Amino acid sequence: MSRLESMRRRLEAQIDGLNWAAETIRDVAGDVLEMGLGNGRTYDHLRQELPNRRIWVIDRVLQPHPSCVPPEENFLQGEADAMLAELAQRGTRMALAHYDFGFGVKEKDVEEGAKLSPLIAPLMVPGGLIVSQQPLTGFTQVSGPDTIDPERYLFYRS
Template identity: 70%
Template sequence: MSRLDSMLRRLTAQRDGLNWAVAQISDMEGDVLDMGLGNGRTYDHLREILPDRRIWVMDRVLQCHPSSTPPAEDFLQGEAEPMLEKLGNGGPKIALAHYDFGRGIKENDVAEAAHLSPLIARVMRPGGLLISGQPLVGFEQIKGPDTIAPDRYLFYRA
């Protein structure tokens, strides 16, 4: 599979997974957390499909497209570990989290996701959903939408 086809498959899975998750949490209170802002495409989509929810965003640097810049009060800038600790110290409980951290080196990205998993667990509402491109630990893995190939995108319940 070409890198272009792989990217299209990943982005389609991400969109389909987020849309599916929104329906799953419709009766659940809580905020949303987008881990890994990047250029802001996912954040922009979350804003569109969840207009009445507060969406927290974290990343090392703010370098997204200007139209996808989160409000300053919702952007947690810095390394993931201290930002998750900050959010977990009496902060909001998250109903839906999207994990998209990574530098493109699979073994390093998997290790980082495992390391951050306990901190992510502290910010989640019981029963909340996590969607991730990397395996997370300590959560119940669940089946996502049928349109997504197994292990293309991962789905968890807190």
């Protein structure tokens, strides 16, 4: 499979997974957390699918497409561990979190996910969902939509 085909597969899985998660948490109270803004495509999709939810965003830098800049009061810039701790101190609770951090090196990505998992856990409401490309720890893994290879995207319930 070419890298281009792999990217298409990843984007299709991401869209299907986020749509499934948004529908699944419709009746679960809480905010949404986008961990890793990047160009803002996923954030933009979450805004579309969950227009009445507050969407918090964490990233080291703010450099999305101009149409995808989150409101200043919802953007936390800095290292993930410090920003997750800040959200916990505020008492913020999430019905849905999308974990999109990554270095592109599998071993480093797995290590980072394990390190950040205990900081994500206190933010989640009971029954909340986490959608992630990386394995996380301390959550119950659940099956996502049938259209997604279970190795491509991971789904967790808090």
